[in-house]
Amino acid sequence: MRRYLRIWRIFFTHSLIQDLEYRLNWWLNAFNTLLFLGSSALVLWVVFTQADAIGGWTFDQALTLLGVYLLIEGVTVVFLVPNLNRVPQYVRKGELDYLLLKPIAARFIVSTRYASVWWVPQLGLALAVILVGMARQGTLTAGHLGLLALMLVAAIGTLYAVWFALTTTAFWFVKVDNVSELFTAFFAAGRFPVSAYPGWVRALLTFVVPVAFLTTVPAEAAAGTLTWGWALAAVGVAALLLALSQALWRYALANYTSASS
Amino acid sequence: MTALGANWRKGRALFVHAFASMTEYRAEIVIWMISGSLPLVMMAMWIGLAADGPVGGYGAADFAAYFLVVFLVRQLTVVWVIWELDREIRLGELSPKLLRPIDPLWGHVADNLAEKAVRLPLVLVPVVAGLWWAGARLPLTFESLAGFGLLVMGAWVIKFFQQYATGLLTFWTDQAVGLERVWFSVSMVLSGALAPLDLFPEAVRGVLPYTPFPYLVDVPVQALLGRLGGAELLQAFAVQGAWGLAFVVGSRWMWRHGIRRYGAVGA
Numbered sequence: 001m002r003r004y005l006r007i008w009r010i011f012f013t014h015s016l017i018q019d020l021e022y023r024l025n026w027w028l029n030a031f032n033t034l035l036f037l038g039s040s041a042l043v044l045w046v047v048f049t050q051a052d053a054i055g056g057w058t059f060d061q062a063l064t065l066l067g068v069y070l071l072i073e074g075v076t077v078v079f080l081v082p083n084l085n086r087v088p089q090y091v092r093k094g095e096l097d098y099l100l101l102k103p104i105a106a107r108f109i110v111s112t113r114y115a116s117v118w119w120v121p122q123l124g125l126a127l128a129v130i131l132v133g134m135a136r137q138g139t140l141t142a143g144h145l146g147l148l149a150l151m152l153v154a155a156i157g158t159l160y161a162v163w164f165a166l167t168t169t170a171f172w173f174v175k176v177d178n179v180s181e182l183f184t185a186f187f188a189a190g191r192f193p194v195s196a197y198p199g200w201v202r203a204l205l206t207f208v209v210p211v212a213f214l215t216t217v218p219a220e221a222a223a224g225t226l227t228w229g230w231a232l233a234a235v236g237v238a239a240l241l242l243a244l245s246q247a248l249w250r251y252a253l254a255n256y257t258s259a260s261s
Numbered sequence: 262m263t264a265l266g267a268n269w270r271k272g273r274a275l276f277v278h279a280f281a282s283m284t285e286y287r288a289e290i291v292i293w294m295i296s297g298s299l300p301l302v303m304m305a306m307w308i309g310l311a312a313d314g315p316v317g318g319y320g321a322a323d324f325a326a327y328f329l330v331v332f333l334v335r336q337l338t339v340v341w342v343i344w345e346l347d348r349e350i351r352l353g354e355l356s357p358k359l360l361r362p363i364d365p366l367w368g369h370v371a372d373n374l375a376e377k378a379v380r381l382p383l384v385l386v387p388v389v390a391g392l393w394w395a396g397a398r399l400p401l402t403f404e405s406l407a408g409f410g411l412l413v414m415g416a417w418v419i420k421f422f423q424q425y426a427t428g429l430l431t432f433w434t435d436q437a438v439g440l441e442r443v444w445f446s447v448s449m450v451l452s453g454a455l456a457p458l459d460l461f462p463e464a465v466r467g468v469l470p471y472t473p474f475p476y477l478v479d480v481p482v483q484a485l486l487g488r489l490g491g492a493e494l495l496q497a498f499a500v501q502g503a504w505g506l507a508f509v510v511g512s513r514w515m516w517r518h519g520i521r522r523y524g525a526v527g528a
Contacts, residue, residue, distance in 0.1 A: 028439035035443060039450040042465075046456045047306075050316045055309060178289065181296040189302045197305045198312070 007104065008112050015082075015115040022118070030121035033070070037125065040066055040191065055195030062193070064133030065219035068152070069191045071126035072214050074119060075156055076163075076187075081180055082114035084163055088170040094258050107249055111164065130222060139224045147226065151218040154238040158213050161241035168245070171252040190215035213237055275367055279375035290380050297335055303455050304328030317460040325395030327457055329388050330482045335454060336384040337377060338417045338477065342369050343441050346428030351435060355523065366425070366516070373421065400487035408494045412481035415501040419473055422508035429512060432519030453479030473508075476501040 019026075044066065048059050057065070087110060090096040099106050130148075134140040166179045186209045194202045194212040206212040217234045220226035283290075307324040310316050319327065349355040349365075358365040392399065399405070427444065430437040449455060451474035458469060458479045469475050480497050483489050489497065 022435075024436055025439055028436055028443070032439070032442050032446060035446045039446055042450055043455050046460050046462070047310070049462060050460055051310050054306065178292045178296075181292055185296045185298050188299045189305070191302075192306050196309045198309050201305045201309075 004104070004108060007108075011113055012115050012117075016117045019117040025118050026121065029118045030125075033074075033119075033122040033125050037066075037070065037129065055193045055197070057193045057195070058137075060133055060136040061219065061223045064130055064137065064222045065193055065215055066191060067126050067129030067131075067133055068155075068215045068219045068222070070122060070129060071152070072155060072159065072190070073187070074122035074126055076159065076183075077119045078116050078123065079112075080160060080163055082116045083111050084167045085180055086110075086114070087167045091170050091256075096256065097258050100253075106253070107246075111160075134222050137223055139222060144222060144224050147221040147231065148218055151221040151226070151231065151234055154234045155214045155218050157238035158210055158234075158241055161238065161245040162210070165241075165245040165248050168248050168252050171256060186211060187214065193219065210237060210241075271363060272367070272371070275371035276375055279368075279371040280378060283372070283375045283379045286376075287379065287383075290376065291383060293339070294336060294380065294384060297339065298332070299449075300328045300331040300335065300454050304332075307456075317457075319457065319460075322395055322397045326392060326397035326399065326486060327482060329391045329395070329397070330399075330485050331454055331478055333384060333388045334413060334416065334478050334481050336380060337413050338420050339376075339380075340373060340417070340420045340424045342373065342421065343424045343428035343438060345369060345372075346425065347431050347438050350428075350431040350523065353524075359520075369425070370421070399485060402487065404491065404494070405485055405487045408489065408497075409481055409485040412476070412484050412497060412501065415498070415505055416477045416481055418505040419501065419508055420477060422505070422512045423473075426508060426512035426515055429515045429519050432515075432522045448474050448477060451475070452477040453482070470500070473501075473504040476504060 041063070044059065044062055047054060048062075054062060090099065090110070096106070099109050102109060131140065134144065134148075163179070163183060166183075189197070189201075189205055190211045194205050194216045197205065202212075213234050217226065217230055220230070304324055304327075307316065307319070307328070308321045311319060311321045311324055314320075315323075346369075349358070355365065358368070423444070424441065427437055427441050430440065451469060451472065453475060458466065458475055461469070476497065480489070480501070484494060484497070
């Protein structure tokens with residue numbers, strides 16, 4: 001475990017050094033995140049001039065949810081996209097052979113080798129929005145923060161498991177480079193609480209594409225309205241999906257017949 | 262042979278070639294279509310809000326009609342030329358194109374229009390089905406259809422040449438794609454793709470007609486929904502045309518100056 005942490009730190013430092021070549025990009029991305037936040041807040045404002053609540057959520061609760069959305073999206077862009085988008089290429093060009101030869105778990109290298117450090121400002125800004133939202137709701141206590149942290153970990157676990165499993169299908173379908181496009185399309189629904197949508201959309205977002213567990217559940221934890229049943233469900237879903245994705249990965253590796261030899 | 266005839270033949274050859282290669286990307290085009298579905302998410306949210314009665318004058322069916330047409334307009338004006346220019350200029354792939362006796366612009370135009378020809382039938386099916394399912398009826402008159410057609414073309418011209426100009430910035434900096442992201446974030450909201458512009462606060466609504474944004478989505482949509490009268494349509498054509506012309510002239514000017522700085526990496 002300690003060894004893996006050390007290796008991850010080396011990977012991250014490497015990405016950091018590489019990205020520092022493009023410092024202007026860092027500022028552009030920070031500016032862009034601010035703009036995104038401003039425009040999303042404008043949309044929320046437009047919505048709340050027409051209604052008192054969306055799906056039973058107040059403005060402050062919806063703002064906190066926006067922070068959670070930004071945070072999860074930021075984690076995706078910084079840690080998941082640069083790694084998992086490379087998997088189809090590893091398989092197609094047979095580069096996976098070299099990764100399998102390394103004396104650490106191949107899944108670990110595939111998932112952590114790169115990081116887009118440029119987008120780190122988004123993570124900080126997202127946390128700030130969450131904290132401001134919680135302060136305005138008066139729920140900024142250690143208990144709520146602890147539950148929020150746990151739900152965020154579960155959300156990231158769920159997200160990673162789903163994306164990793166979709167990427168693993170590259171072993172059979174090869175051309176799955178567009179997985180991230182599809183994900184972004186569905187994840188966009190996460191900028192509002194699932195209760196804001198008509199019933200069948202809500203069911204779709206909870207049981208088919210688990211967007212509800214990515215943003216609505218953590219934001220409910222921050223608002224102090226999360227029930228224990230949903231909290232347990234979030235952890236259970238994350239654990240189950242992680243286990244399934246690991247099984248799929250092992251099955252894929254067992255059937256892997258290298259493109260290069 | 263007349264110059265006009267020669268140009269017609271060149272244009273047709275470019276288009277036929279582009280169309281043949283785009284039909285190979287049918288599956289990808291469907292995925293790209295889905296990736297532009299944010300307006301449909303917003304539609305679901307607004308319909309949820311309107312469940313207990315109209316919101317800002319829009320009932321559930323009105324929101325469905327508005328956002329389905331928004332989806333249609335955005336699909337018909339999708340532009341990705343900046344990614345091509347960014348790659349061609351940075352990696353030197355532009356060099357062989359400069360040797361041809363035709364401006365590289367036309368190749369990009371042909372690619373984009375050919376892709377639209379493939380995409381149009383794929384887009385119309387879900388939009389028409391959605392409108393029918395939501396019980397939204399469009400008042401299809403000659404005025405609304407013709408106005409919509411012209412305004413969509415105008416929106417495409419603005420988007421294409423705005424992105425072409427931003428892409429040409431790669432001659433001077435390698436951050437053009439970042440700038441395009443900034444433009445995209447702003448235009449998503451201010452074009453009306455996330456909320457109908459007439460629901461915006463007064464202060465914002467007063468400034469918007471002087472920007473190019475409403476003419477990219479909201480104005481063409483309102484035209485098809487039959488909410489624009491003859492005089493409003495004419496005014497929209499004039500302002501949209503002026504913005505389109507500005508971006509065309511600006512991007513041509515940038516091309517002339519930028520090409521002198523071209524380093525032809527890898528040549």
